Amino acid sequence: MSTMPKKKRKMVQWDPADVKAQLLAKYPPKVARKRAKQIMINEALENDTPEISANVRTTPGIITMRGCTYAGCKGVIMGPTRDIINLVHGPIGCSFYAWLTRRNQTDAGPDGENYMPYCFSTDMQDSDIIFGGEKKLEKAIQEAYDLFHPKSIAVFATCPVGLIGDDIHTVTKRMKEKFGDCNVYAFSCEGYKGVSQSAGHHIANNQVFRHIVGENDEVKPGKYKINLLGEYNIGGDGFEIDRIFKKCGITNIATFSGNSTYDQFASAHTADLNTVMCHRSINYVADMLETKYGIPWIKVNFISAKATAKSLRKIAEYFGDQELIDRVEAVIAEEMPAVEAARQDVLPRTEGKTAMLFVGGSRAHHYQELFSEMGMKTISAGYEFAHRDDYEGRQIIPNLTVDADSRNIEEIEVEADATRYNPRKSPEEMKALEEGGYKFKDYDGLIPDMEKGTLVIDDLNQYEAEKLVELMKPDIFCAGIKEKFSIQKLGIPMKQLHSYDSGGPYAGFKGAVNFYKEIDRLVNSKVWSYMKAPWQENPQLSATYGWE
Numbered sequence: 001m002s003t004m005p006k007k008k009r010k011m012v013q014w015d016p017a018d019v020k021a022q023l024l025a026k027y028p029p030k031v032a033r034k035r036a037k038q039i040m041i042n043e044a045l046e047n048d049t050p051e052i053s054a055n056v057r058t059t060p061g062i063i064t065m066r067g068c069t070y071a072g073c074k075g076v077i078m079g080p081t082r083d084i085i086n087l088v089h090g091p092i093g094c095s096f097y098a099w100l101t102r103r104n105q106t107d108a109g110p111d112g113e114n115y116m117p118y119c120f121s122t123d124m125q126d127s128d129i130i131f132g133g134e135k136k137l138e139k140a141i142q143e144a145y146d147l148f149h150p151k152s153i154a155v156f157a158t159c160p161v162g163l164i165g166d167d168i169h170t171v172t173k174r175m176k177e178k179f180g181d182c183n184v185y186a187f188s189c190e191g192y193k194g195v196s197q198s199a200g201h202h203i204a205n206n207q208v209f210r211h212i213v214g215e216n217d218e219v220k221p222g223k224y225k226i227n228l229l230g231e232y233n234i235g236g237d238g239f240e241i242d243r244i245f246k247k248c249g250i251t252n253i254a255t256f257s258g259n260s261t262y263d264q265f266a267s268a269h270t271a272d273l274n275t276v277m278c279h280r281s282i283n284y285v286a287d288m289l290e291t292k293y294g295i296p297w298i299k300v301n302f303i304s305a306k307a308t309a310k311s312l313r314k315i316a317e318y319f320g321d322q323e324l325i326d327r328v329e330a331v332i333a334e335e336m337p338a339v340e341a342a343r344q345d346v347l348p349r350t351e352g353k354t355a356m357l358f359v360g361g362s363r364a365h366h367y368q369e370l371f372s373e374m375g376m377k378t379i380s381a382g383y384e385f386a387h388r389d390d391y392e393g394r395q396i397i398p399n400l401t402v403d404a405d406s407r408n409i410e411e412i413e414v415e416a417d418a419t420r421y422n423p424r425k426s427p428e429e430m431k432a433l434e435e436g437g438y439k440f441k442d443y444d445g446l447i448p449d450m451e452k453g454t455l456v457i458d459d460l461n462q463y464e465a466e467k468l469v470e471l472m473k474p475d476i477f478c479a480g481i482k483e484k485f486s487i488q489k490l491g492i493p494m495k496q497l498h499s500y501d502s503g504g505p506y507a508g509f510k511g512a513v514n515f516y517k518e519i520d521r522l523v524n525s526k527v528w529s530y531m532k533a534p535w536q537e538n539p540q541l542s543a544t545y546g547w548e
């Protein structure tokens, strides 16, 4: 491929302050003031990161990229567990949009119990809204039990359920007692409950911790036992990470929750280390597992080959066993040549190109490392729904203020388990590791990793996305399905970093190779430069806002 002529780099000049001013120019003053706090020009200060406003309500009328609380609970956290029946209590539309659209993959496992291809819903009708839906819910739970005899049934509340006040927790409790061999519980995850799907993660994880974790005390085989928290097996990422763990001799007791089973959650307290991939969706589970069972946690990242190697070394260092350390080094040495060859192949065509990343609550950070391996710079990035700690680092957590919206979400009180609390390392061992530079419970966030003068934008919306592309002209824009076609119509290639379009895995070593090839193909395709929307050539209608 090196015979291809080197393309002339297009020079795009922009000034971050000017871009910010232009993004805000059309807003009414009150909205502009609010958005100004969520649009930050990165100053990448030495010891201090500038403050950004995050996890606040989207102004009504703005077309946000966010999803709802129900999406975060049912879709993100519980959806990827294959042998729990996910029964949605609500109108059918809410189920349709949670049915296999996220591309969280699964294998049926040795027992073949896999309910993921099914869609379970109470299909609420007008009459249920008027007279109450509890009886219908009870019947639906019974029907699911009779048909499948699952280990567990999870019930999810959608908006109308909260509005009419169905007591889903009493219904599920009664059914659990009635069945005796099936764990039934419910989630009050009505879509409106929080400002985004982030509230749904919290509601889901609280209930998983309360109803499932710790149910199975059986000791699983394995010398180096870990849990992988916040990895959802999108496009097979979890399969690739598990392949690498296996090769290294690391036993993954439970993934929360990609390709996981009920029993994995139930046994999670038997692992000796928690590794946290997506900090946003699950850091509180890591904290609860430490408080209740004494398992320490570390942040890891398996997006990019270098990050994968670093994370594996971190796990090996924790266990401190020479056998594991050597094995991890051998695996890295074996996997890296293929990655490096693929990287060298794409580099002449990708180097110097620019990217924008606007994804959920962790990928807008994680993928920057993968892009930098290809010599590409992220010029603007942000999360849909992350909190300030995901931007600025965990050290700011004590300063976070609780507002009316966050107060809505239950914080569960956890104490050390009377019989099963067992610190995996003594305070001296922990101290020795920390003195050698090892960091537990640590996440620095996205901002310190971005270059000076780049733009960090929280809860980007459709209007601003188009404006940003127009002003900064990135070579690729990464976000989700809602953004895909509007961005492509602007003549810029768009890669979905939620569902990966039809691609993946992008995690681990093999994933990095897949990603290099995919991005090379996208940023070097000419097809988008031919795009000219009809209205660009021949505007039919123009208008101004009332306040202009």
Ligand code: CFM
Pocket: 072, 076, 102, 197, 230, 232, 234, 278, 279, 280, 281, 359, 360, 361, 362, 363, 364, 497, 498, 499
């Ligand atoms: Fe975590 Fe996720 Fe993400 Fe997330 Fe998500 Fe997702 Fe995401 Mo879409 S759990 S925060 S709620 S890494 S579904 S697998 S891609 S927005 S960046």
